[in-house]
Amino acid sequence: MTTFDLNPGPVSSGYLRRVSVASSLGTVLEWYDFSLYATASAAVFPAIFFKEADPFVGGLASFATLALGYFARPLGALVGGHLGDRIGRKKLLIFSMLTMGVASALIGVLPTSSVLSWAAALLLLLRLIQGFALGTEAAGAIVLVVENAPPRRRGLFASFVGLGAPLGNLLGTGIFAAFASLPSEAFMSWGWRVPFLLSIVLAAIGLAIRFGIHETSAFQAVRANDLRAKLPLWEAMRRSPRAVLSVAGVYLTSNLWSVVIGAFSIALATSAAVGASQSSVLLSVVTGFIVEVIFIPVFGALSDQVGRRVLMLVGTVALVIWTYPYFQLIKTGDFSQMVIAQCVAGLLLAAVYGPLQAAATEAFPTRYRYSGNSLANGFFANLVIAPATVIMAALLGADHTVGLVVVYVGGTVLVSAIAVVIMRESRNSGAGDTPAVPSADTPSPVSAD
Numbered sequence: 001m002t003t004f005d006l007n008p009g010p011v012s013s014g015y016l017r018r019v020s021v022a023s024s025l026g027t028v029l030e031w032y033d034f035s036l037y038a039t040a041s042a043a044v045f046p047a048i049f050f051k052e053a054d055p056f057v058g059g060l061a062s063f064a065t066l067a068l069g070y071f072a073r074p075l076g077a078l079v080g081g082h083l084g085d086r087i088g089r090k091k092l093l094i095f096s097m098l099t100m101g102v103a104s105a106l107i108g109v110l111p112t113s114s115v116l117s118w119a120a121a122l123l124l125l126l127r128l129i130q131g132f133a134l135g136t137e138a139a140g141a142i143v144l145v146v147e148n149a150p151p152r153r154r155g156l157f158a159s160f161v162g163l164g165a166p167l168g169n170l171l172g173t174g175i176f177a178a179f180a181s182l183p184s185e186a187f188m189s190w191g192w193r194v195p196f197l198l199s200i201v202l203a204a205i206g207l208a209i210r211f212g213i214h215e216t217s218a219f220q221a222v223r224a225n226d227l228r229a230k231l232p233l234w235e236a237m238r239r240s241p242r243a244v245l246s247v248a249g250v251y252l253t254s255n256l257w258s259v260v261i262g263a264f265s266i267a268l269a270t271s272a273a274v275g276a277s278q279s280s281v282l283l284s285v286v287t288g289f290i291v292e293v294i295f296i297p298v299f300g301a302l303s304d305q306v307g308r309r310v311l312m313l314v315g316t317v318a319l320v321i322w323t324y325p326y327f328q329l330i331k332t333g334d335f336s337q338m339v340i341a342q343c344v345a346g347l348l349l350a351a352v353y354g355p356l357q358a359a360a361t362e363a364f365p366t367r368y369r370y371s372g373n374s375l376a377n378g379f380f381a382n383l384v385i386a387p388a389t390v391i392m393a394a395l396l397g398a399d400h401t402v403g404l405v406v407v408y409v410g411g412t413v414l415v416s417a418i419a420v421v422i423m424r425e426s427r428n429s430g431a432g433d434t435p436a437v438p439s440a441d442t443p444s445p446v447s448a449d
Contacts, residue, residue, distance in 0.1 A: 015213075019148050020160045022209045023141040026097045027164020028171065029202045030137045033104035033130060034069065035172030035262050036195050041066040041389075042267040043180065043278055044192045048112045049120045065124055066263060069131030070255075070386035076135020077378020078233060084136075084370030085232035088215045088223075089144045092370075094207060096137035101203025103129040108196030135382070139360075139373035146361040147216035147369075152304060155427070158357035159300020163293055165254070165353070166346070169262055170289035177282035218366045232371035236364060240372055242422065243363035247376035249419025251360070253316055254353045255377075255385040256412050261285060261345060264392050264405075265330050269338060273400040276333035284335060288342025292350045299354030307427045308355035308362075309420055315351030316417035322348060323410040327402040352416070362426035384412075 045065070076096075084092045103126045110126075111119045142161045149157035172195065179191040215223075222228055229235040236244060266285065269276040303311050322344055329341035364372030395404040 016148055016157070018209070019213055020145055020157055022206070022213050023093070023145045023161045024164050024167075025202075025206045025209060026093055026137060027141045027161055028168045029097060029199065029206050030100050030134050031165045031168025032172040032202065033100050033168075033196075033199050034134055035169040036104065036176060036199075037069065037107070037127065037130065038066055038259070038263040039173055039176045039266060039282070040192060042263050043176075043270065044188065045123070047188065048192075049123055064390055065127050066389050067387050068124060069127045069134070070382050070388070072128040072131025073135035073138075073382040073386075074379040076132035076137075077139070077374035077382070078135075079132075080136030081139060081236075081371035081374030081378070082231075082233055084140050084143070084374070085368055086228060088219060089140050089147075089370065090210070090213060090215055092136055093140045093144065094210050096133045096140070097203055097206050097210065100130060100133035100137070101199045101206075103133065104196050104199035108193040108199075135374070135378040138378050139370050142357050142361050143370050143373060144213075144216060146358060147218045147366070151428075153301075154362065155303035155308065155355055155358040156297060156301040158361065159297045159354045162296050162300065162353050162357040165258065166289045166292040166296065166349075169258065170286060170293060173262065173282055173289065174286050177279060177286065180278055180282060222366050227367055229367045229371075232368035233375060236368040236372035236375055239368075240364055243424070244372060244376050244380070246419045246423035247356075247360045247363055247373070248380035250312060250316070250352065250356055250416050250423065251377045251381035252384060252419075253319060253413045253416040254349060254356065255381050256388055256409060257319070257345065257349055259385065259388045260392075260409060261288060261342065263389055265342075267393070268327075268396070268400065268402075269330050269333055271400065274331055274333040276335075276338070280335045281338065284338035284342050287339050288346040290346070291343045292346035292353070295347055295350035296354040299351050300357065303355035303358065304427065307425050308359040309423060309425050311355045312352050312359070312423075313417060313420045315348050316413055316420060319345070319348045319352070319413045320410050320417065323413065324406050327406055331400065331402065359423070359426050362429045363424070 080092050080096070107123065107126050110122055141164065142158055145161050146154050146158050175195045175198065176192070179194055180187055182191045262285065266278075266281050268274060269281040269284075270278050299311055299315075326341045326345055329337040332338070360373050360376060361369060363376075391408060392405050395408055396402065397404070
């Protein structure tokens with residue numbers, strides 16, 4: 001059977017830049033909204049939507065709504081993976097951006113007093129919609145870039161999409177921290193709403209850019225030659241089980257640590273037992289995200305030279321070792337020590353997440369690439385990580401001892417290290433294959449500069 005792999009054929013540099021920006025901006029929006037919710041679930045929602053409950057119970061209830069988004073992501077991944085391989089990457093990416101932007105803006109206008117029970121129910125619903133939208137987005141943005149990128153620079157260009165998560169987290173946490181500096185009464189009444197309402201602005205900008213891109217030539221060739229998988233999710237599991245499970249295993253680390261940094265560490269440091277100020281904690285988190293943003297493309301580009309697996313293995317093993325010092329530094333509540341904790345974590349996460357973007361996409365052929373990546377990250381990895389916030393909150397000792405939390409987080413990252421070992425090196429996959437030819441009825445990206 002004729003195969004069409006990753007080589008995109010001639011794509012202009014201008015169009016490739018536009019694709020990278022379109023994919024990255026969408027991912028930034030998705031994670032901006034997700035980060036806002038994670039931060040608000042630790043700092044605001046317990047006092048607004050669950051204020052009648054005991055503080056500990058209210059915090060657990062708020063983290064439970066955060067976890068619901070992770071449970072919804074697998075469903076979004078299954079639906080998005082199937083449709084992305086059947087009808088195209090672009091349509092799904094437009095849908096996910098529009099859905100996430102609207103859902104997040106609606107959170108910003110939820111009532112919090114007169115109809116508190118209904119407000120909490122609507123919060124749960126909107127959180128589920130957020131999770132579903134992110135599930136449809138995650139794989140598609142990376143696939144779109146990798147299928148357009150030159151074979152020897154896929155790690156670099158894919159890492160730009162990987163910037164979406166820390167940039168979105170940085171933007172969300174930074175804006176939330178800015179409004180958190182308002183007087184407490186103003187922040188709790190209206191200040192926390194503004195960052196959510198800004199989502200609609202980001203969505204409008206992203207949609208305008210995404211409407212200007214085309215389907216990839218690799219997907220066009222598969223569609224034109226009637227090679228699309230009828231059940232791409234099933235085909236991915238049947239033909240590439242090793243790839244699905246190994247990619248999912250590595251994603252456990254990036255997904256879990258996004259929760260650790262963006263939600264759990266904030267709740268831990270601002271708790272009564274630690275007593276750090278909310279502004280100092282959020283600022284320390286922001287510095288860690290800045291480090292991650294700087295180094296993700298560095299490690300992505302380096303993976304084009306030395307391979308994906310070696311960098312991811314070093315990153316995961318180092319994170320296992322860093323887990324205990326990280327929590328001990330956070331527990332001090334001292335700003336400088338929290339900054340050290342977050343910056344080292346950001347650097348090590350970049351070593352994993354930078355190469356992972358290309359590796360996860362290269363692991364699957366075009367006909368079920370969207371589905372394979374969605375299964376690995378959006379379904380399996382997120383299904384395992386979905387209850388992470390609740391688990392960590394339950395494992396935290398009454399006196400805020402973190403021993404069991406360290407075991408849980410470190411053990412999960414160790415699973416990722418094992419997954420890297422069994423993963424195939426994909427840096428040279430697709431090199432030398434015949435470039436896919438775009439179908440006649442779709443504009444060529446070469447002319448779309």
